[in-house]
Amino acid sequence: MTATPTPRVTIKDVAARAGVSKGAVSLAFNHKPGLSEATRDRIFRAARELGWAPNLTARTLAGSRVDVVGLAICRPARLLGLEPFYMEFISGVESVLTEHSCSLLLRLVRTVEEEVGLQEAWWRGRQIGGSILVDFRADDPRVAMAERLGMPVVAVGHPSLTGGLTSVWTDDATAVTEAVRYLAALGHRRVARVGGAAGFGHTAIRTAAFDEAARGLELAGALQVATDFSGEAGARATRSLLTAAPPDRPTAIVYDNDIMAVAGLSVAAEMGLRVPEDVSLLAWDDSQLCRLTHPTLSAMSHDVHGFGAEVARTLFGVIMGDGAGSHPVPTPVLTPRGSTAPPR
Amino acid sequence: MTATPTPRVTIKDVAARAGVSKGAVSLAFNHKPGLSEATRDRIFRAARELGWAPNLTARTLAGSRVDVVGLAICRPARLLGLEPFYMEFISGVESVLTEHSCSLLLRLVRTVEEEVGLQEAWWRGRQIGGSILVDFRADDPRVAMAERLGMPVVAVGHPSLTGGLTSVWTDDATAVTEAVRYLAALGHRRVARVGGAAGFGHTAIRTAAFDEAARGLELAGALQVATDFSGEAGARATRSLLTAAPPDRPTAIVYDNDIMAVAGLSVAAEMGLRVPEDVSLLAWDDSQLCRLTHPTLSAMSHDVHGFGAEVARTLFGVIMGDGAGSHPVPTPVLTPRGSTAPPR
DNA sequence: GATAGGGACTTTACCGGTTAAGACAACGCT
DNA sequence: AGCGTTGTCTTAACCGGTAAAGTCCCTATC
Structure with missing residues (x-):
């Protein structure tokens, strides 16, 4: 080149x-x-x-600032296209970066190991002044990496997953609990959850919280299914959940993102079940998509754009020398819309 | 920093x-x-x-390759989050860049002028080795910019909009014509189109092609509405189109992206109209979203991921010194699904 | 045996900035 | 008058590489 x-x-x-x-x-x-x-x-x-x-390159080489931050996303490229979450997250990040005349270096990677290599190359090559790390899993190698390199990063994920790194996170456990309580309050006794990929730390957190909440409320059924976050997987999971005979069939389903909830909605329709009369659906992430369906989707909504912005702001702080810290952003709140109601 | x-x-x-x-x-x-x-x-x-x-920075400064390509997207950040198109496009671009160990420098901008300034700064600062230009409009200042700077770029858009720049484009006019012909063949005489933002060149091309096709087929009605590509706007447009009394009401609607088609679908449901019996809907871009609705959405589908990949490949060609050229990629093809049928 | 021709490295001059240290004039102070 | 300050600007080294030109030695050639 x-x-x-x-x-x-x-x-x-x-x-x-x-x-x-x-x-x-x-x-x-x-x-x-x-x-x-x-x-x-x-x-x-x-x-x-x-x-x-x-010339920014020269300026960088001469050892002053670096006005680029990195973001590597580890997910199959095709899947990514579908998830509104990331694009909204990125646009939130961008909104803050732009104020600082800073750009985002984006790369899709296949594995965490590949990401570690990439981040290291970026950092050593002074391509970036810091990085945003997302999709943490248990014992994530990126914690050690960031510490070893002394690279300013902000970890998007619960502090229990991100070690000593500065983290920005939403309290998913509380949100899941709220979701389950809400459905239980409506009268649902059989609630299911279509969760994300098992490898992700936040999935594990939500899974545990769901179990606990169900136990606490003494629900009759609390099935959970793992997926890869794709609409297809969400549809499959929904179909298998809803094929159970009425007494065993869940009367409410919680989804880990909105695209799967949309898929679930159409599966219900395809199976002749009415939403919310026969089954209630509750989405997560709440992009505009949830307001475009019929019925509209109730969701655990949080401001993904603002979340991205907060991450970027925190990263600037770290780059400027702020000590490690934990920055919770508002817990997703329940936004009831047309897809949830008491069971018949 | x-x-x-x-x-x-x-x-x-x-x-x-x-x-x-x-x-x-x-x-x-x-x-x-x-x-x-x-x-x-x-x-x-x-x-x-x-x-x-x-160290890539030093390597760049020393005047050899630059392994970063730029992409500035000029659209309100919040809107972007919703459009599956860009994320899929980017993931296609990334898939090729990755093979070349090349990264993408992404930035959202507010205006074309801002983009011109940014691209120029990137180029002069040797931050990028080339750039991908998207969303062309008539008399786009970026054509002159690229020529003035001698910067390797590939323009995503019809050659009539991109001047002498190397371009990669889909034949939207033909695709629109096919869409209208198909609906007419089903028996529709009143067809409407919910188009994209008026400023964009490709919107103008589709608008003209739609008009011409409707005239050629002597359709009784061929209304077109401009939107900002958002689901909300799509819903509004659909609502206003469908409130006309039956003889004037369109029996088929073509959308400029899939998110608006999804919105249209739920508006129809909300208004008590059945799809496709009462009104047929045809989407554009065909992300997985179209297969997740009920009924599934018929769409003018094209391989957005492959499109992005082709753009990246072409850019590498330009950087390597290929002369300017026009690279058409396959015309979107009609994929009939559940949302289109003959009118009652 | 002098010369030419390579192969294998090293030297050195950039690339386009930043920054510590130095030069120089004007000024205030004892 | 002598001397330390300040303020303003220049010099030169450096960042971490690349690449053209140079050095050195070994071998083939006439």
Whole structure:
């Protein structure tokens, strides 16, 4: 990959035009003291006339800031396209990065090991000033990696999974409990949950919380199914749950994301079951998708955009030297819509 | 944004350990001739032992390759989260980039002007080796920009919009025509289209093609509505189209993306109209979403993932010096599912 | 035996910035 | 007058690589 040669204007040209040294130009552009207002003006004028802006690569190499942050997502590419969560999360991250004239370096990887290698290469190569780590699993190798490299990162995930790293997280356990309590309060005794991929730490947390809540409420049934987060898997899981005969069939199903809930909704329709009369459905993540279905989907909603923004803000903090900390963001709250009601 | 200091191992350390000069290490790592096998081995061993990988920033500055490509998307962040298209497109792009150990620099921008500034800064700053330009509009300033900078780019859009730039595009006009013909063949005489944002070039192309097709087939009605691509807008548009009394009411609606079609589907349900008996719906882009609704959505489907991959491949070609060219990818094809049928 | 031609490395000059240290004039103070 | 400050700007080293030019030695050639 060779770059096409272009006559690029450098700091030297600006210095020459302003009649100063390149050091002076550097001082001016970094708003550092040691220059008279007059010279500063001349330098900025010269730069403007030449259309010059500092070369970020050189600036990075020279050891100052790095205005790129990394994000590697470890999920099959095709699956990702479908999940509104990430795109919304990214757009939240971007919204904060943009304010700092910072860009996002994105890469899809196949395995955690591949991600570790990538993050390390990025960091050593000074490609990034810090990184956002997502989708934590138990004993995640990225905890050790970040510590070993001394790389500023923010871990998206529950502190129990992210070791000593600065983390931003939602209290999924509480949210799951709230969801189950709500359904129980409506009168449901047989509740099921279509969960995410078993490998993920947050899935495990939700699974445990669901079990506990069901036990606590002494529900008659509390089945859980693991999926890969895809709509197809959600549909399959729903179909298998709903084929049970009425007394055993769950009267309410909680989904781990909204795309699976949408799939579940259409499976119910396909099986001739009415929502919410015959079965109640409750989504998670609550993208706009939940408001576009009929009936609209009740959901455990949280502000994914704001979540991403908070992650980015926290990362800037870490880069600036803030000590490790745990930043909970608001727990997902129940937003009842048309897909939940008391069982018949 | 300051980088935390970390003892980084550099080419010098590797050179010292292997007992050679750093020039030799550079030769070895770039697979250039002029080194004996024995030395090469020693160098690689030393590098492995120290866990060294070339610093990409320095490599870039020294004027060789740049292994990052840019992508700026000009759409309100919140809207983006919802559109499966981009995430799938990006994952297609990524799939090819990954093979080349190349990363994607992503940024959301508010206006085309902002994008022009950003791309220019990226390019001048040698942050990127090339860029992917999307969402072309008539007289797009990015055409002149790319030519002025001599920056390798690939334009995603019809050649009539992308000037002399290398472009990758789908033949939307033909696809729209096929869609209308299909609906007409089913017996529909009143067909409507819920289109995308008026500013976009591809929207204009589809609008014109729709008009022409409707005229050619002498349809009784061929209304078109512009939206911002959001589900809400799609729902609004559908609602207004379907409130007309039966003789004037369209019996079929074509949508410019799938999210609006999903919204349309639920509006129909909400209004007590059955799909496809009372009104046929036809989506565009065909993400997995279309297979998750009930009824499933007929769609003009194209391989968005493959589209993204082709764009990335083409960009590599341009960077390697391929002349400008026009790369059509397969025209979206009609995939009939459950949401289209002859009108009653 | 002098010369040419390679192969295998090393030297050295960048790339385009940052930054610590140095130079120099003007100023205030004893 | 002599001297330490300040303020303003320049110098030069450095960041971590790349690549052209140079060095050195070994071998083939006339």
